[in-house]
Amino acid sequence: MLGFGLSIEPQLWALVFVMVRIGATFIAAPVFGNVSVPVTVRVTLSGAIGFLVLAAHPIQPPAQIFATATVLAVAAEALVGLALGFVLQIAFAAPVIAAEIIGGSMGLGFASSVDPQNGQSSPALGQFFSIMLTLLFLSMDGHLVLVEMLVKSYDVMPPGAAWLGVDRLRGIAFFGGYAFLAGLLLALPVGFLLLCLNIVVGMISRAAPALNLFSVGLPASLAVGVVALAVGFPAMGDYMVVIIREGLEATQSLVLG
Template sequence: MIDFIPSFPTFLLIFVRVTSFFLMMPLFSYRTIPATHKIGLGFMLALIMFSAIDAPELKIDSVYFMLIIKEAMVGLFIGFIAALMMSAIQIAGGFIDFQMGFAIANVIDPQTGAQSPLMGQYLSIIALLVLLTVNGHHLLMDGIFYSYNFIPIDQLMIPFGKENVAEFVLLSFNKMFLIAFQMSLPIVGTLFLVDIALGIVARTVPQLNIFVVGLPIKIGVSFLVLIAVMGALMAVTSDLVSTTLATMRGLMEIIGGA
């Protein structure tokens, strides 16, 4: 304990980065996890990282408080990028819901407290199971651990305002929408063909109320196609975890000046 006291400022900086990362990180940021559990897990993880990282001893002065702000921003930024990439599943569900006609029936996501599309909620639950199956939560925690290889704990200046950082975030945002479009393309494309067929039927058989018949047909076709492509969706979700880790690494390299 006596040896730990001089290193307590360094441990506090590690604790700030880890807990800030948990505020934005997928799975650990969910509201259903009690705050005491998050703090306890962050404390234990910071303690393990403190014993494994060769961090310098720091003194509490004016520069130290700036380091606390820097560590909080680094943790939030890395967690934001991870959450941004994983939100591609919710966007894909929104695309599917819009074509199915479920867009008017959004539900409250108990994990985030925000409105979520029905199919997005369904795919998110499955993606969460895939994330846990492939040990993605361990890999995400490895990401915050190895962030000290790119962003040292005593590095004060972080180039958040540089052009390459903003460009990287925009490219990641673009990649997220591209992945969401690829995930929803089989169902959205099929429903587009169904809409064309229903339009032809409406013109050839005007006596048929196409609005009454069309919605159940689109819902039924959507579920059939979803069952058919579920394996491919899970493969894309598994690749999304590795894409998230690669994006986190790229961001840390840019911020750290590597």
């Protein structure tokens, strides 16, 4: 008997309680939290992983449903799940920042469309980088690593003692600067060439004021940017792998300790 005479199977209540942390992670995490992933799929995955957690850990849910302790326990579980997904989402924001830098220098800043991954408008180049990062994340079994961290999180922070400390919350906030650093480093090869091109175009415009700068500079920036992307993308892909590893390691260290 739980709460006000509500007869609920204890195993079902334990499964629902476990699914709170898992579902919150899937809401905030990349790939799982995309708009293209139906809610039914997320709930089904949460339930399947919840069965694994119950089989590996003896979870004791709160005794009553309508109680202050239960509300606080559910909020703590949701906080841990959101932190697990949010830290990884910060790392996935780096390609979008890099696309803003490169696209602005190439003259593609106006080329934007609705991203089917998150349902928001983003640069076309940013969508390309995000898709590549997602494919690399799946090829590295990052989704399986995230599920493994979810299951192990019940060893580090069992239900009832899952509140994140101030140090961990501050570390998660400071990790937001990594997205800007990684985005800048990711855009550095192409951005440096475009910067050199802009310097050359500026010198030409000073030497020949009658020359139409827009008729020369914009096509040259676009052509040099496309060639630089084609040449430098293998190195950019290697750094995307580093971004994924850093994101997974930060998720484990900042949230799980």
